[in-house]
Amino acid sequence: MFIRPLFLGTYARYSFIIDLLKKKKYNNIVEIGSWPFWISDYYDIKFTWIDMMNKKVKWRSKKMKFKLWDACNLEEKDNSYDFVFSTDMLEHIPPSKRIQCIKEAIRICNDTCVIGFPCWKLAQLHDDLLFYYLDEKDKNRKEWRFWWLVEHVENWLPTYDDLSEIEKSIEKMWYNYKEIRYNDAIQRKNIISTEMKLINRWIFWLWLSTVLTFFNKIFKRTYYCNNKLGYRVFIVIKK
Numbered sequence: 183m184f185i186r187p188l189f190l191g192t193y194a195r196y197s198f199i200i201d202l203l204k205k206k207k208y209n210n211i212v213e214i215g216s217w218p219f220w221i222s223d224y225y226d227i228k229f230t231w232i233d234m235m236n237k238k239v240k241w242r243s244k245k246m247k248f249k250l251w252d253a254c255n256l257e258e259k260d261n262s263y264d265f266v267f268s269t270d271m272l273e274h275i276p277p278s279k280r281i282q283c284i285k286e287a288i289r290i291c292n293d294t295c296v297i298g299f300p301c302w303k304l305a306q307l308h309d310d311l312l313f314y315y316l317d318e319k320d321k322n323r324k325e326w327r328f329w330w331l332v333e334h335v336e337n338w339l340p341t342y343d344d345l346s347e348i349e350k351s352i353e354k355m356w357y358n359y360k361e362i363r364y365n366d367a368i369q370r371k372n373i374i375s376t377e378m379k380l381i382n383r384w385i386f387w388l389w390l391s392t393v394l395t396f397f398n399k400i401f402k403r404t405y406y407c408n409n410k411l412g413y414r415v416f417i418v419i420k421k
Contacts, residue, residue, distance in 0.1 A: 192219045192223070192224075193224050194364070195216075195219075195269045195270050195298060195414065196221050196223075196224045196225065196269065198296075198298065198416050199221060199267050199269060199296060199298070200224065200225045202265075202294070202296065203265070208264040208265035208293065209264050210230075210262070210264045210265070210292075211228070211229040211263065211265045211266075211267075212229060212230040212231070212262075212265070212266050212290070213230070213231050213232070214233070214253050214256075214267070214268035214271060214283075215232070215233055215253055215268050215269075215271030215274070216231075216233070216268070216269065217235040218235075220243060221267075222245060222246055223243075226245075227245065228245040229245065229246060229247070230246070230247045230263070231247070231248050231249070232248075232249045232251050232253065232256065233248075233250070233251075234250065234251070234252055234253070253268070253271065253275070253283045253286060253287075254275070254279050254283045254286060255286065256286045256287075256289070256290055258290040259290070260289055261290065261291065261292040262290045263291060263292060264291075264292050264293045264294070265291075265294050265295075265296075266287050266288075266290060266291040266294070266296070267287075267295070267296040267297070267298070268283075268296075268297055268298070269296070269298035269299070269416075270298065270299060270300065271283070271299070272284075273299055273333065273334050273337055273338075273339045273340065274333045274334075274337065276337055277337065277338065277340075280340070280344070280348070281347065281348060281351050284297055284348060284351070284352070285351070288352070288355065288357065288419055288421070291419070291421055293420070294419070294420060294421075295418075295419040295421070296416055296417070296419070297348075297416070297419070298414060298415065298416040298417075299339070299340055299414070299415060300334075300340075300413060300414050300415075301339060301341070301342065301363075301414065302339070302340075302341055302342055304413050305339050305413050305414070306338070306339045309331060309334045309335060309339065310335065313331050313332070313334075313335045316328060316331070340415075345361075348417065349361065352417070352419060357419050357420065357421055358419070358420045359417055359418060359419045359420070360417070360418045361415065361416070361417055361418075362415070362416045362417075362418065363413075363414070363415050363416075364413065364414045364415075364416070
């Protein structure tokens with residue numbers, strides 16, 4: 183029996199989305215990007231998943247319908263889905279293509295579109311420190327286990343200036359939107375140094391993260407954002 187490991191940081195990316203889905207029933211839901219994690223890891227739901235990654239994995243949800251498409255050029259008709267969301271994908275895309283990806287997500291949305299991404303100093307600090315730690319300690323591990331981190335550093339996380347440009351592009355489309363900022367466990371004292379130590383104990387790290395995620399789900403812990411530091415931003419667009 184395979185037990186799917188869960189990650190507190192990944193749950194933090196989905197907890198806000200899950201809260202929205204609990205408040206209103208949506209018939210057609212699509213998640214764009216996010217491989218190798220999906221909302222189905224944390225919430226039992228039927229949905230479509232769009233990504234450029236076509237690698238088969240044994241823990242893929244049976245309720246998931248997969249489509250191999252480019253997020254910047256979706257082969258879907260306008261207003262195809264009631265609820266469209268993408269979280270922690272923008273930082274894997276070159277800055278010049280990010281607004282186009284958001285426009286495509288909005289285009290195929292019929293009701294609600296949510297775009298979430300790590301933003302500004304605290305998030306960038308965490309990724310930079312973790313990247314350089316792995317670069318010194320284990321180059322091979324950084325290469326194959328943490329490709330996502332390499333993309334974070336190469337593409338640079340969105341800044342508040344980038345956020346302003348994204349919101350201006352949404353305003354030009356004449357849609358209403360709301361910006362919500364959160365922190366997750368990464369803001370806790372010494373979390374970065376602790377994470378670096380645990381990363382050398384891979385199995386224990388997975389086990390501990392899974393346990394913490396279950397506790398977080400039970401006690402509904404929310405990590406609100408310090409606006410001076412930032413961490414994760416969600417933009418909720420209504421059509």
